[in-house]
Amino acid sequence: EVQLVESGGALVQAGGSLTLSCAASGLDVDEYNIAWFRQAPGKEREGVSCISIANDKSYYAKSVAGRFTIRRDIKENKVYLKMDDLTPEDTAVYFCAAVGPFRLSPLASDYLRPQKYRCWGQGTQVTVSS
Numbered sequence: 001e002v003q004l005v006e007s008g009g010a011l012v013q014a015g016g017s018l019t020l021s022c023a024a025s026g027l028d029v030d031e032y033n034i035a036w037f038r039q040a041p042g043k044e045r046e047g048v049s050c051i052s053i054a055n056d057k058s059y060y061a062k063s064v065a066g067r068f069t070i071r072r073d074i075k076e077n078k079v080y081l082k083m084d085d086l087t088p089e090d091t092a093v094y095f096c097a098a099v100g101p102f103r104l105s106p107l108a109s110d111y112l113r114p115q116k117y118r119c120w121g122q123g124t125q126v127t128v129s130s
Helices: 108-112
Strands: 003-007 012-013 018-025 033-039 046-051 058-060 068-073 077-083 092-099 124-129
Touching: 003 092, 012 077, 018 033, 018 124, 033 068, 033 077, 033 108, 046 068, 046 077, 046 108, 058 068, 058 108, 077 092
Parallel strands: 012 124
Antiparallel strands: 003 018, 018 077, 033 046, 033 092, 046 058, 068 077, 092 124
16 A cells, blocks of 8 residues: 655744655655645645756756755655745645646646645645745
8 A cells, every 4th residue: 555654844944944854655756657746725736846857957946946955765665845935925734735646747837736646645734934
């Protein structure tokens, strides 16, 4: 059974940093495309970042590019999302999701589309105070 468990969410002040963790079981993170999504109250779920199985290529939403970094730890079978320079607009529940083991798409935009992912974690709350 595939399971994804997020952790690391917290209350942080604007300008601060957090690192979220996605622990996987039932799959190997180096064989799957692993993405982070977020959903704020009253808003649709949006893609934040993805690390693909194609040469470990990473994708970022424009709103987080340059501030967030995704990385994969094969030994720990985890994917991390390091978030720097947080703003109140980053407040949301953050989810990790996985799909594979295959190349997801030739289109970069597909990697941050929630409809493309099959396995989801339960989410972790990130709250950024101003």
